[in-house]
Amino acid sequence: MAAVDVLVIGGGPGGYTAAIRAAQRGCDVTLVEREGVGGTCLNHGCIPSKALLNASNLVTDLESASEMGIYAEPFVDVGEMVEWKDDVVDQLTGGVEKLCRANGVSVRDGTARFTSDHTVDITANDGTVEELEFEHAIVATGSRPMSVPGFSFEDESILNSRQALALEAAPRSLAVVGAGYIGMELSTVFAKLGTDVTVIEMEDDVLPGYESDLSRPVKRRAESLGVDLQFGQVAVEWSRSNDGTVDLHTEDADGNEYETAAERILVAIGREPVSDTLDIEAAGVEPTDRGFLDTDDRMRTDRDHVLAVGDVAGEPMLAHKAVAEGLVAAEVASGGDAALNSAAIPTAVFVDPEIATVGLTEAQARDADYSPVVGEFPFNASGRALTLAETDGFVRVVAGEDTGRILGAQIVGPEASELIGELGLAVETGMTPEDVAGTVHMHPTLSEGVMEACENALGQAIHTLNR
Template sequence: MSSYDVAVIGSGPGGYVAAIRCAQLGMKTALIEKYSTLGGTCLNVGCIPSKALLDSSHHYEDAIKHFEEHGIEVGDVKFNLEKMIARKQSVVDVTTKGIEFLMGKNEIDVYQGVGSFKDATHIDIAGEKNLTIEAKNTIIATGSKPSTLPFINIDKERIITSTEALKLPEVPKHLVVIGGGVIGLELGQVYKRLGAEVTVVEYMDRIIPTMDGAQSKELLKVFKKQKVKFALSHGVTAVERDGDEITIKATNNKKGVDVEFKADYVLVAVGRRAYTDGLNLDAVGIKTDERGKVEVNEHLQTNVSNIYAIGDVIKGAMLAHKAEEEGTLVAEILAGQKPHIDYNLIPGVVYTWPEVASVGKTEEQLKEAGVAYKSGQFPMRALGRSRASGDTDGFVKILADKETDEVLGVHMVGARVADLIAEGVTAMEFRASAEDIARMSHAHPTYAEAVKEAALAATEDRPIHI
């Protein structure tokens, strides 16, 4: 029987990063993955493939809508969905192969199969060969799966989740997206660009409801301009398929009126659930909460002292980079170090175009907490860089403490804000004031100038360019 200092169950961003960091710190490490490729949801059917399709469809939309204004004449532009999907898969393949390389480089033993607890220090692996390994410590990093509603039958053909949406055989005529969160909006935009009619049905009264209200309003305005239809404050009550036609029944929560939508594809994007199937948690008495998430303490330790859990399988936002930070934290704790994570500084991003990005507190959260704050906002349309590229939608908003001027939240909508939000994270990590950002030199012309201008607006209400 092989023995290890650490066994990691699950090879997504949390799992493989945890394994690498454990190995770097001198621990003999095993990684267990049930699927034939490493990388988990993010690399195989999540972050990476969805961004590949977003980029491909963005290029196509630019060609048919924006090239001419740049003086580029290309004639009759067509897209090849099969090639687009194939390119997406090639991006996935290269990325997952890269994880395999990293496992070898760091001398991590990889086992393919379903890992389940035999007891606190032994893990059975059911794969091509059934075997058992011994581990002093184990990190559960099994991630999440798409959620659904109890009355919806996901047939994976016409009634689909994000996984199937990444490899459709055709562009839908009418795609109804149930859920106005990150996943639904990103994939909805992909197929809207390719010619589908898209309707988003959302239970709440706004899209991306966990982000700042100004961002929700701005992105809704942009999507409506792109001809995406919305049914907000609508609760879906039934999804029925008859051949290639699907009927979606919903109730307008504000008016109490029942409505119906007809579609040829329905994307169910109502969130994700922690995935612990097959782990045999009962064998070791690991506790889970009412939502099926593994319960952990501030060190991400379960009630069984040598077993830890990270990522989507525990509380908090389901984000790949959160899982990575948690994997690193556990590895360093096991090595006797004292790492920390400030969850308030984990950024959130929506990879639509324009992109949406946030870190820290929203304006709604500050109001609810009774915090005295000031707000500075600057529109992207006032930037020379935005006008040069034609990306004039969006803004940067900075929220700062009214007395101390410390930055409490940074919220952006615009071109490349997924990258730009790191400036907000850095500033808040070092507890910068809005004035600190305002006095930093920002290269001209750049999108980042909007951050400086928003900081000026928050500090003294004196932005230069509006």
């Protein structure tokens, strides 16, 4: 029987990062991946969706450029756009494979199942089976789209996010079930490509879980693109129409029934962990009722030599969280000492405008017995935002009056996903608003909004009224 120091199951961001780092630390590492290194993020999620978001943004940017004296009527070939997106994906996944091999990681195509607490069977894609012994295992099997009973993804009329990103033509009309980050990102893409989009959401707003003043500009922008938002409804069933379209049947809490006609239905109600393929109970690890693998801050499960990272290790399901967890797991599995500070993990929604957050909100800080001090800076007061013609939103910083430290931040507006990095560093290192405000920021830039928000928290803002 072959044996390795570290076995990594799953080649997404958490898995390949863990494999490379463990190999860098001198371990003999085998990485098992059944669908291609890069996982959902590189192949079917983060990268392809952001590529299409950027491309569709160019369409609306050109259409709205008349206020700058620029007039254009863009022609969109969605098939060529998808080919470009696929080229981006291929370049990244090919690069990751080369990095794995260059660092000495043995990459196997196949599916791994535990047979004991230190062995797995690896079934290759050609059907052959190999038994492998390991000292430490890192499970990074990720997640998959959740389905609605009666809405099978095997029917061409019903799409999950992966299938939607592979379409070679934009549908004339699309009904989207779910107004979370996946539903709103893809609704934005297709609306900008000319699709008539209707979104069905059981809650009473888009992006449930985010503060209303963060989601409000996103809702307003979606409506301006023609997206029809229907709240307080759940998908019940669907049927085919004689004209080749489908009818989505929904229902509200009072039992009232509704019907939405569309060419396709996109189910975007969330994702669930992939742990049912592992037979992980054979290793002495019991998944939760939802299929997650509980871990400590060193990414260890109930069995210290079996670690888990990424989506399968629990919320939030974010690629950068998986990477951070993968680095910690690799250090631990290779005999080092590392732990994850989950308080400084940022989140982002790549809608229009973008939303990004890190740390605590004002309400969360108060619930945690801090005395929060809040500073804000609106983008309509930013010179750079004005020159970009993107003035919706704001930067908000939450600090503790008693501790002086920055506890969290929320941003909605242009490049929010980039701007949150500075405030994530502030939370991670315990910086104060004075630290950030006292750092000279380049002018004119969007990052000045971060500085101004910190100055506002101190009551010293120059370019906005102090709170």
